[in-house]
Amino acid sequence: MEARFYQEEHHIFRKAFRDFISKEVKPHAEKWESENGIPRDIWYKMGEQGYLCPWIDEIYGGYGAGFEYSAVIHEEQCRSECSGIIGTGVHSDIVVPYIHHHGNQKQKEKYLPGCASGEIITCVAMTEPEAGSDLAKIRTKAIKEGNEYVVNGQKVFSTNGINSNLAVVAVKTDTKADPPHKGMSILLIEEGTPGFSKGRSLHKTGAHSQDTGELFFEDCRVPKENLLGEEGKGFQYLMHNLQQERLVVAMDAQATAEYVLEKTIEYCKTRNVFGSPVSSLQHNTFKIVEMATEVEIGRVFLNALIEDFINGIDITLKVSMAKWWITEMVNRIAYHCTQLHGGYGCMAEYYVARSSGDVRSMTSAGGTSEIMKIVIGRMMGL
Numbered sequence: 001m002e003a004r005f006y007q008e009e010h011h012i013f014r015k016a017f018r019d020f021i022s023k024e025v026k027p028h029a030e031k032w033e034s035e036n037g038i039p040r041d042i043w044y045k046m047g048e049q050g051y052l053c054p055w056i057d058e059i060y061g062g063y064g065a066g067f068e069y070s071a072v073i074h075e076e077q078c079r080s081e082c083s084g085i086i087g088t089g090v091h092s093d094i095v096v097p098y099i100h101h102h103g104n105q106k107q108k109e110k111y112l113p114g115c116a117s118g119e120i121i122t123c124v125a126m127t128e129p130e131a132g133s134d135l136a137k138i139r140t141k142a143i144k145e146g147n148e149y150v151v152n153g154q155k156v157f158s159t160n161g162i163n164s165n166l167a168v169v170a171v172k173t174d175t176k177a178d179p180p181h182k183g184m185s186i187l188l189i190e191e192g193t194p195g196f197s198k199g200r201s202l203h204k205t206g207a208h209s210q211d212t213g214e215l216f217f218e219d220c221r222v223p224k225e226n227l228l229g230e231e232g233k234g235f236q237y238l239m240h241n242l243q244q245e246r247l248v249v250a251m252d253a254q255a256t257a258e259y260v261l262e263k264t265i266e267y268c269k270t271r272n273v274f275g276s277p278v279s280s281l282q283h284n285t286f287k288i289v290e291m292a293t294e295v296e297i298g299r300v301f302l303n304a305l306i307e308d309f310i311n312g313i314d315i316t317l318k319v320s321m322a323k324w325w326i327t328e329m330v331n332r333i334a335y336h337c338t339q340l341h342g343g344y345g346c347m348a349e350y351y352v353a354r355s356s357g358d359v360r361s362m363t364s365a366g367g368t369s370e371i372m373k374i375v376i377g378r379m380m381g382l
Ligand SMILES: Cc1cc2nc3c(=O)[nH]c(=O)nc-3n(C[C@H](O)[C@H](O)[C@H](O)COP(=O)(O)OP(=O)(O)OC[C@H]3O[C@@H](n4cnc5c(N)ncnc54)[C@H](O)[C@@H]3O)c2cc1C
Pocket: 123, 124, 125, 126, 127, 129, 130, 131, 132, 133, 134, 156, 157, 158, 159, 160, 204, 212, 361, 364, 365, 366, 367, 368, 369, 370, 371, 374
C-alpha cells in the first residue's frame, strides 16, 4: 500500500538513499556481520549526505526535515542486509530526540551538530541487569555533590553503547522517592568522563554488526549542567520518548518483513523442486499468500499510525498494538521464509537465513510484547 504521506520529494530522497545503501553498505553487509561491527567512517558518510537526524533544526546543523524522511531512511536501511546500520537509525530517531525534546539551548548547541554530522554517536541507557521492563526499579544513582552528580551503577543492552561518544542515561537522583519513578532523572554522560567505562560488546544470537553494550559508572562525576530537563522528570521523559521508539521498532520490523518476503518470493519462483518452482506447490503458495496478507495488514495499520504521528495525534494505544503485533509478525515471516529456502536457509551468506536472528530482539527492545499488552489493557480499562 502506497503511503499517503509520501510526496514526490520523498521518492527522490528514497532513490538517493537507496543508491547510497546499495553502494556503501549492502556489498559489505556479510563481511561486517562477521566482523561484528560497521566501520566508523560510515557514520561520517551518512552525516555528510544528511542521512543522520535529518529532522534536526537547520540552526543546529540539520535540515528541519519531516518524519517522512526518517520513515524512508528506516525502510531503506532494512533492505541493506546489514543489522549494524540499524544502529544509525536508533541514534537518529530514538536517542537524539531526547536532546531535541528536553535539552536546553546550550545542550542543543553543544551536541546536536555533531549528532547530525556523525561526529557524535549516541546511545540511550535505561536497562540494567536487574531492571528492564520495570524501569522504576533502576539502581544507578546520581547523588548531587556541589556542581556535580556522582554516578554509580551499571547499564546493559545499550544499542551503540560501545561506539557511543554520548550516553543518555536514566538515573535515580532521589533514591527515597515515593513512588520510586518520581526519583528518576536523565543525564547526558560523555565518553571520557572519569569513572565512565564500557564493558563487553555483547554477542547476540543475531544482528551481529549491531553494537549492544554494557556501561559502567564508578564515582563518575558529571557536571550538573548535563542534567537533561528537570530533576525528577526522567520517567516522564522516558515514557514520552518511548512512543516514538516503539514506532521506529515497528517501522523496522515491518520493512524487514517486506524485504524478507520479497527475497523469498524471488527465490521460490526460481528454485525448482520435482520439476516445478517451489512457489507453485500448493502448500508453499498458501504459505506465501498467508505471509503476504499479514505483511499487507501490518503495512496498512502502520501507515495509518505514521500518519497520526506526523499529525501530532497521541499514538500510545495504537503504537503499543503495532509494536507487539508487527514485531511478532516479522519473526513468523523470518521463520517461514527460512524454511522455504530449505538448506540454504541455514547458510549465513543468505540474508533470509540471517534475518531470523536479526529480528529476534525486536519483540523485546523498546518494551516487550507483554509490556505492550499491559499498556493496551490498561488503556482499554480492562
Ligand atoms: C538487541 C537489544 C537492544 C536493546 N537496546 C536497548 C537500548 O538501546 N537501551 C536500553 O536501555 N535498553 C535496550 N534494550 C533492553 C530492552 O529494552 C529490554 O531487554 C526489555 O525492556 C526487557 O527487559 P529485560 O530484558 O530486563 O526483561 P525482563 O523485564 O526481565 O522480562 C523478562 C520476561 O518477563 C516478561 N514480563 C516482565 N514484566 C511482566 C509483566 N508485568 N507481566 C507479564 N510479563 C512480564 C517480559 O515480557 C519478558 O518476557 C535492548 C535489548 C535488546 C535485546
